[in-house]
Amino acid sequence: MKTVLIINGEKYWKEYFAGFDVVQKKVQTSEFIIKDSSLYAVDANGVCKPDIIFWRLGAVNPNPRYRNILELIDYSGVPCINSASTLLMGYERLTMLNTLKKLGLPVINFNAATGTQHLKNLEMKFPFVTKVGNHHGGYGKSLVSTAEQWEELKDLLFIHQDYVTIEKFIDYKYDIRYLAVNDKVWAMKRRGKYWKANSLTQEYEIIIPEDEWIKKVQLLQTHIKADIVAIDVLEKQNGEKVILEYNDIPGLSGFPEDVKRELSVIVKNK
Numbered sequence: 273m274k275t276v277l278i279i280n281g282e283k284y285w286k287e288y289f290a291g292f293d294v295v296q297k298k299v300q301t302s303e304f305i306i307k308d309s310s311l312y313a314v315d316a317n318g319v320c321k322p323d324i325i326f327w328r329l330g331a332v333n334p335n336p337r338y339r340n341i342l343e344l345i346d347y348s349g350v351p352c353i354n355s356a357s358t359l360l361m362g363y364e365r366l367t368m369l370n371t372l373k374k375l376g377l378p379v380i381n382f383n384a385a386t387g388t389q390h391l392k393n394l395e396m397k398f399p400f401v402t403k404v405g406n407h408h409g410g411y412g413k414s415l416v417s418t419a420e421q422w423e424e425l426k427d428l429l430f431i432h433q434d435y436v437t438i439e440k441f442i443d444y445k446y447d448i449r450y451l452a453v454n455d456k457v458w459a460m461k462r463r464g465k466y467w468k469a470n471s472l473t474q475e476y477e478i479i480i481p482e483d484e485w486i487k488k489v490q491l492l493q494t495h496i497k498a499d500i501v502a503i504d505v506l507e508k509q510n511g512e513k514v515i516l517e518y519n520d521i522p523g524l525s526g527f528p529e530d531v532k533r534e535l536s537v538i539v540k541n542k
């Protein structure tokens with residue numbers, strides 16, 4: 273029986289792999305070993321020698337160790353969904369944004385500094401959004417609307433040792449996720465309680481994907497060789513659209529059941 277190792281991810285994934293030995297481990301509490309060209313994952317529950325890895329890391333704080341794990345998976349040749357080299361490409365937020373920019377896709381311009389002591393030089397017209405480091409799930413991101421808020425936030429950000437980007441706040445009508453799995457594309461509008469559509473999400477609506485945006489997400493998918501990828505698009509009040517980011521381990525909540533089935537079939541076929 274083949275062993276599927278699921279890294280993090282929802283509990284429900286186990287149900288999609290009947291006929292396989294399914295092991296689920298958290299990257300935060302696991303170590304990886306390569307011995308005589310074989311890959312092993314070890315945690316308090318035991319050792320696993322995976323035939324395939326299904327990488328579903330969500331919004332955990334980034335850690336250089338996770339990059340090392342992906343490099344070892346790549347080295348071992350054990351297939352991973354997405355591939356370890358694709359996941360390494362999207363690991364750093366700045367690399368991810370550069371990839372979109374180089375493909376000619378419409379991303380939001382930003383001011384940036386490698387250290388927080390230069391924050392005062394990055395200011396732009398209010399309202400704007402500050403993003404610190406490489407975090408997911410809305411963490412490390414703040415909307416600044418007034419000089420007083422900016423003053424407060426600057427003091428708090430000063431203690432971080434990470435890079436910062438500042439971009440204008442887009443007063444969007446919709447936050448739309450275009451999700452590509454294999455050769456299929458879905459689209460979903462989302463709305464949050466506050467300005468972040470992905471935290472405290474209140475509304476989901478599956479919509480018909482537009483051809484132009486199907487092409488864009490597939491251009492990216494081909495370029496980064498992804499089995500699954502999502503782009504998050506903000507539609508402005510005037511109808512213009514910009515890409516906020518791409519996500520190579522996208523959350524699937526709100527998407528139809530077919531998405532999970534399609535994804536699990538990719539894993540099984542590998």
Ligand SMILES: Nc1ncnc2c1ncn2[C@@H]1O[C@H](COP(=O)(O)OP(=O)(O)OP(=O)(O)O)[C@@H](O)[C@H]1O
Binds near residue numbers: 467
């Ligand atoms: N410049 C902006 N203008 C308006 N809304 C924004 C802007 N940047 C981010 N947002 C909102 O905040 C949400 C979170 O921001 P973003 O997607 O950049 O980071 P993240 O969610 O932390 O990353 P990830 O999607 O990888 O978990 C977005 O989904 C969007 O709704």
Ligand SMILES: [Mg+2]
Binds near residue numbers: 409410470504517
């Ligand atoms: Mg996001």
